[in-house]
């Protein structure tokens with residue numbers, strides 16, 4: 288598989304690759320970290336119907352599952368110029384909910400694990416419901432896949448379409464490989480009450496990743512201006528391991544929540 292285009296960020300760290308699959312330009316992001324680690328962020332779907340409020344795919348009415356071979360080819364193509372001795376992190380954090388394409392995603396991770404014991408594997412999930420989340424956690428256990436759970440808030444709020452009260456209990460059993468992702472949106476989920484709800488809901492020692500919001504065209508949300516205050520409240524609880532993520536790839540629209548497949552017929556007026 289060969290990319291149709293490669294867009295490189297101004298700092299040269301991030302590259303967005305576009306590939307033509309089934310009439311769509313599918314995006315893969317690579318990030319070269321300063322600690323000599325390559326992150327390959329790949330999609331599991333073309334479009335996504337899950338409907339998370341602030342995602343660029345929110346309004347999609349269709350979705351197509353990528354096959355194991357398609358995902359594998361995307362990964363191998365986008366990393367092919369990087370020397371083999373560089374540590375890899377293969378991360379299903381591009382477009383799509385991995386639970387909705389679980390068989391193909393597990394087959395892919397099994398293949399990657401069989402080829403390299405040292406490669407790091409990760410995926411991002413909304414959890415859908417506790418039974419599906421439990422299945423995902425069990426099937427990824429032996430493969431040592433890190434789970435990034437899209438938490439964003441512990442208060443009742445319709446940011447995430449699926450919310451199961453049992454999800455946190457299940458995740459807690461796999462605490463060592465789970466990270467809770469909280470994307471802060473201005474005046475939406477960045478208040479004292481939201482921080483406090485996280486303190487009261489997550490167990491001691493949980494890992495939390497705070498990520499900035501990257502606005503995309505048509506979004507009604509903005510990046511929070513209260514990140515420091517929010518993080519301070521969490522830190523003062525002395526309960527969690529907290530990482531504040533600095534966004535990368537923003538100038539090429541390749542940050543979290545900004546990657547999506549492009550329908551070439553619709554985009555170029557051929558439909």
Ligand code: SF4
Nearest residue numbers: 335337338339342383
């Ligand atoms: S965040 Fe992920 S699961 Fe949610 S709509 Fe976007 S692609 Fe789908």
